[in-house]
Amino acid sequence: MPRAIGEHLANPGFEKGAWATVDVNVSRFDGRAEKVNTTLPRRLLAKIDSYAKAHGETRSGFLADAARVAMRQENA
Numbered sequence: 622m623p624r625a626i627g628e629h630l631a632n633p634g635f636e637k638g639a640w641a642t643v644d645v646n647v648s649r650f651d652g653r654a655e656k657v658n659t660t661l662p663r664r665l666l667a668k669i670d671s672y673a674k675a676h677g678e679t680r681s682g683f684l685a686d687a688a689r690v691a692m693r694q695e696n697a
Contacts, residue, residue, distance in 0.1 A: 623696075648685075 626642070629635050661669075668679075673683040 648689075654681075
């Protein structure tokens with residue numbers, strides 16, 4: 622299971638290891654897309670749509686990326 626590098630550094634079994642982090646786009650392994658129904662404030666939805674369009678993204682793509690980022694930060 623993934624763990625913080627600090628935990629591995631403290632493990633005597635990995636005493637002389639070299640550590641690095643690698644950012645891997647795993648979105649292609651997320652599986653088939655599934656349609657969901659969600660409720661958001663109209664103003665927030667307009668901001669999301671505007672941001673996504675300005676960055677060449679779709680609403681769904683933006684929300685999926687935002688969710689991944691939030692979960693990654695929580696697990697960091």
